[in-house]
Amino acid sequence: MNKKMVSRKYPIVWLQGAGCTGCSISVLNSVSPRIQNLLLDELVPGQQLNLLFHATIMAGQGEPVIEILRDTEEKRKGGYILIVEGAIPTAQDGLYGSVGERNGKHLTIQQSVQELGRSAFLTIAIGTCATFGGIPAAKPNPTGCKGVTEVFTENGIGTPVVNLPGCPLHPEWFTGTISVILFSGPQALDLDDLARPKFFYGSLIHENCPRRADFDEGKFAEKLGDDGCLYKLGCKGHYTYADCPLRQWNNGVNWCIKAGSPCLGCVEPVFPDGTSPMYEKVTFEELVWPQK
Amino acid sequence: MATKIKIDPVTRIEGHLALEVTIDNGVVKEANSAGTLFRGFEIILQGRDPRDANRLTQRICGVCPTAHATASALCLDDAFSLTNKIPNNAKLIRALILGSNFLQSHILHFYHLAALDYVDAASVVGDLAPFVPHYQGDYRISNESNAELVDHYLKALDIRRKCHEMLAIFGGKMPHSVGIVPGGITEELTEDKITNFLWRLNEIRDFIDNAYIPDIVTVAQSYNDYFDIGKGCRRLLAYGGFDLPTGSLFRTGIVSPDLQSESFVMDNITEDVRHSWYADSDSGKNPAQGQTKPDVRKKQAYSFIKSPRYDSKVCELGPLARMVNNYVLAEPKTKELIDSLLAQVGIGVDALFSVLGRHAARALEAKLVADAMVDWLQQLKTDEPAIVQAQVPDQANGAGLTEAPRGAVGHWISIKYEKIERYQVITPTAWNASPKDDKDRPGALEQAIMGTKVKDKNNPFELIRIVRAFDPCLACSVHLLDAKSNELGAFRVV
Numbered sequence: 001m002n003k004k005m006v007s008r009k010y011p012i013v014w015l016q017g018a019g020c021t022g023c024s025i026s027v028l029n030s031v032s033p034r035i036q037n038l039l040l041d042e043l044v045p046g047q048q049l050n051l052l053f054h055a056t057i058m059a060g061q062g063e064p065v066i067e068i069l070r071d072t073e074e075k076r077k078g079g080y081i082l083i084v085e086g087a088i089p090t091a092q093d094g095l096y097g098s099v100g101e102r103n104g105k106h107l108t109i110q111q112s113v114q115e116l117g118r119s120a121f122l123t124i125a126i127g128t129c130a131t132f133g134g135i136p137a138a139k140p141n142p143t144g145c146k147g148v149t150e151v152f153t154e155n156g157i158g159t160p161v162v163n164l165p166g167c168p169l170h171p172e173w174f175t176g177t178i179s180v181i182l183f184s185g186p187q188a189l190d191l192d193d194l195a196r197p198k199f200f201y202g203s204l205i206h207e208n209c210p211r212r213a214d215f216d217e218g219k220f221a222e223k224l225g226d227d228g229c230l231y232k233l234g235c236k237g238h239y240t241y242a243d244c245p246l247r248q249w250n251n252g253v254n255w256c257i258k259a260g261s262p263c264l265g266c267v268e269p270v271f272p273d274g275t276s277p278m279y280e281k282v283t284f285e286e287l288v289w290p291q292k
Numbered sequence: 293m294a295t296k297i298k299i300d301p302v303t304r305i306e307g308h309l310a311l312e313v314t315i316d317n318g319v320v321k322e323a324n325s326a327g328t329l330f331r332g333f334e335i336i337l338q339g340r341d342p343r344d345a346n347r348l349t350q351r352i353c354g355v356c357p358t359a360h361a362t363a364s365a366l367c368l369d370d371a372f373s374l375t376n377k378i379p380n381n382a383k384l385i386r387a388l389i390l391g392s393n394f395l396q397s398h399i400l401h402f403y404h405l406a407a408l409d410y411v412d413a414a415s416v417v418g419d420l421a422p423f424v425p426h427y428q429g430d431y432r433i434s435n436e437s438n439a440e441l442v443d444h445y446l447k448a449l450d451i452r453r454k455c456h457e458m459l460a461i462f463g464g465k466m467p468h469s470v471g472i473v474p475g476g477i478t479e480e481l482t483e484d485k486i487t488n489f490l491w492r493l494n495e496i497r498d499f500i501d502n503a504y505i506p507d508i509v510t511v512a513q514s515y516n517d518y519f520d521i522g523k524g525c526r527r528l529l530a531y532g533g534f535d536l537p538t539g540s541l542f543r544t545g546i547v548s549p550d551l552q553s554e555s556f557v558m559d560n561i562t563e564d565v566r567h568s569w570y571a572d573s574d575s576g577k578n579p580a581q582g583q584t585k586p587d588v589r590k591k592q593a594y595s596f597i598k599s600p601r602y603d604s605k606v607c608e609l610g611p612l613a614r615m616v617n618n619y620v621l622a623e624p625k626t627k628e629l630i631d632s633l634l635a636q637v638g639i640g641v642d643a644l645f646s647v648l649g650r651h652a653a654r655a656l657e658a659k660l661v662a663d664a665m666v667d668w669l670q671q672l673k674t675d676e677p678a679i680v681q682a683q684v685p686d687q688a689n690g691a692g693l694t695e696a697p698r699g700a701v702g703h704w705i706s707i708k709y710e711k712i713e714r715y716q717v718i719t720p721t722a723w724n725a726s727p728k729d730d731k732d733r734p735g736a737l738e739q740a741i742m743g744t745k746v747k748d749k750n751n752p753f754e755l756i757r758i759v760r761a762f763d764p765c766l767a768c769s770v771h772l773l774d775a776k777s778n779e780l781g782a783f784r785v786v
Contacts, residue, residue, distance in 0.1 A: 016308075018329060018331050019354075020351050020352060020353050020354040020355075020357070020467075021306050021307065021353070021354040021355055022351065022353075022354020022355075022357065022467040022468060023354065024354070025354045025355060025467050026354075026467055028400075028449065028452070028453065029453050029456055029457075029466070031453070034449065034450065034453075035449050035453075036446050036449055039420075039422070040417060040420065050420075050421055051421055051422050052421045052422070053421075053422075054422055055301060055303045055304075056303070056304060056305075056306065056405075057303075057304065057404060057422055058303050058304070058421070058422035059303075059304075059408045059413065059414070059422060059423045059424060059425070059426035060303065060424070060425040060426050060427075061299055061301060061302045061303045061304075061756060062298070062299035062300060062301070062302070063298070063299075063300070064425045065301065065303060065425070066300070066301075068425075089329075089330075089331075092588045095588050096329065096330045096331075096586075096588065096596075097308065097329045097330070098308065098310075098329075099301065100300045100301035101298065101300035101301075101310075135331075135333075135336065135348060135351050136331045136332075136336075138336045139336070139339075140335065140336070141336075142330075142331075142332030142335045142336070142586065143330060143331060143332055145331075167351065167468060168354060168467050168468060223681045224473055224475070224478050224679055224681075224682075225476070225478055225480075225677070225678070225679040249460060249464070249465035249466075250456050250457045250459075250460035250465055250466055251453075251457045253457050253460040253461055254460040254461060254463075254464050254465060254479075255464060255465055256464050256465060256470045258464070259460075259462070259463065259464030259465070259470055259471050259478055259479045260464075260471075260478035260479050260480060261464055261470035261471065261473075261478045264347060264470070266468075272344070272348065276340060276341065276344055277340070277341035277343070277344055278341070278343065278344045278347055279341065279343050279344075280341070
């Protein structure tokens with residue numbers, strides 16, 4: 001196709017809150033498209049992403065990059081996608097986490113997510129911290145961390161949110177979601193009641209687990225390193241909705257259960273408090289009603 | 293004449309950090325380094341099953357989770373009385389998993405975090421975000437080499453991804469692997485995995501030998517004044533790491549400013565909090581006794597990082613510390629690598645205490661680790677176990693010390709009634725980017741910045757190059773203050 005044709009660009013602002021950067025690193029692990037394609041190329045014919053702000057990889061620093069945030073919010077109202085990675089600390093007026101400095105003061109993560117969220121046409125919360133609070137929001141939640149939906153709801157922000165949980169999320173859950181948006185628009189995303197795309201989060205780990213036959217036959221691993229179903233070692237695959245067994249991780253090399261580790265339930269809203277202790281058998285109550 | 297500059301945030305590092313600097317007559321007089329994100333991991337860990345710490349502490353950092361998995365597993369091995377029972381296969385596979393992430397992290401750090409301070413990517417790929425905006429002026433590499441470095445920037449994106457794919461063979465997935473647990477590793481060891489791992493490793497070694505190390509030399513030749521910039525405190529600390537059946541790849545030791553390696557005693561580590569947003573009652577404690585009680589309104593505080601000190605002295609950690617400690621202990625492979633680079637670039641050992649010295653040490657370390665990994669693969673025995681069973685004790689204490697890509701990392705646990713009573717973590721960046729201690733002595737990064745001449749206050753390349761050479765694990769802001777008025781922000785730059 002003619003490279004000189006002007007492609008439609010989707011401006012993206014990627015904010016990092018109370019998190020570990022692991023979701024960004026996971027997206028760097030994307031195989032097809034590769035991260036180079038995501039950054040530089042037309043991702044689908046005629047359309048490409050335009051990553052205006054991402055603190056881990058952007059060339060700039062200081063005030064000009066804080067100005068990018070202000071410019072995007074003011075000049076591109078309703079015309080950009082906000083991506084949030086990490087939870088949002090809300091205790092102590094948000095002082096537990098800042099994005100940078102603006103007008104001589106900390107620009108808190110909370111303030112930034114609210115301002116940019118209000119004017120975005122869509123917000124994508126990536127990873128379990130940004131979606132449901134995750135580990136920073138685990139008991140006793142010392143910094144008052146919350147997920148994006150909770151912060152938006154409390155502050156009357158009506159921008160639609162797509163949740164892509166996981167600790168970290170699988171890169172294809174991100175690139176696949178972006179593909180639907182570019183080809184068919186965000187309204188084409190088929191979301192469940194927790195705003196997760198059903199395509200990725202629609203089936204139980206347990207349904208597709210390669211050790212399922214062991215479970216059905218009552219062949220259980222008694223200690224780590226054993227063959228057999230990992231149920232007695234704390235596997236949360238019985239109530240965790242994700243396609244890890246089919247998709248696998250790191251270019252299909254491996255994934256948790258294949259490596260002999262119980263599923264930690266890292267995509268679920270109850271992670272980590274509701275999935276702890278991680279290496280103890282899940283209770284009947286957890287199986288019946290896992291969502292808090 | 294005094295000048296005021298402010299940079300916030302400094303990007304292309306992991307996490308959230310701030311640095312406040314006072315400048316007078318173009319020379320930095322004072323620097324305050326400050327972490328600006330607090331999550332309270334140590335508080336969250338209290339009361340949980342000790343085994344969960346092995347999974348949860350990885351989430352401290354998505355760039356180097358494997359180092360926390362390793363430190364935590366060693367800490368739990370100790371608390372569970374398993375340290376002397378860990379099978380050789382488990383030691384080797386843990387080292388292979390950690391080594392894979394060292395390679396991933398070092399390659400990511402040089403090409404994707406640091407290189408854009410020396411290489412003008414926008415001149416090759418066009419004025420595209422995220423390659424613009426950037427600082428203007430001090431790009432000195434020839435057009436031809438610049439284009440080649442940008443090409444390697446893109447190639448390195450594939451190579452670092454492949455490091456994670458290699459890691460996943462035994463680690464299960466990355467980031468946040470599942471394979472390392474107290475007692476050993478969970479993955480079954482088979483011959484096909486060894487071969488699969490080896491040939492992925494060989495592709496990465498090829499890149500280190502034929503791109504990474506030559507590129508460091510290219511940058512060094514164009515910016516050789518950076519062997520004189522960012523000297524730092526000159527006291528180095530390595531806990532040592534990669535515990536193998538035959539000893540450790542990295543030796544333990546403190547290197548004094550006159551290049552003597554001294555022995556290391558864990559009890560000599562303390563953490564001050566006078567300038568940190570924590571209750572003063574915590575100050576000066578050994579991590580085995582330390583607490584974490586945040587106080588965000590504390591007056592003299594400017595950071596969420598505590599100030600770890602060794603025998604009350606400031607130390608620098610990281611590849612420079614590990615490689616120089618190995619060097620002064622005359623480890624043959626380390627010595628050969630360093631001597632060869634010193635000869636090629638035409639500098640002495642002292643020049644390693646610098647911005648470029650830190651980058652060079654990191655690149656040589658990548659080669660040392662990658663080559664050693666080939667030997668470790670060959671020592672694996674598929675007919676022997678890779679795990680022993682772990683049992684949570686009613687009461688116990690444990691410590692786990694190892695090396696993360698950016699420096700030594702330590703975990704400490706107290707277990708009571710089979711639950712975590714106390715868990716403390718000291719990360720390498722806490723040492724390197726620590727604020728002033730109770731005696732007002734600046735941290736390692738602060739000392740490296742002090743005395744630096746800033747040529748162009750609108751484009752203070754010197755400061756960001758010094759910060760990034762430490763590979764800090766946080767996002768950072770730099771403030772320059774007027775030496776006389778001590779006021780923020782009269783002059784504001786980019």
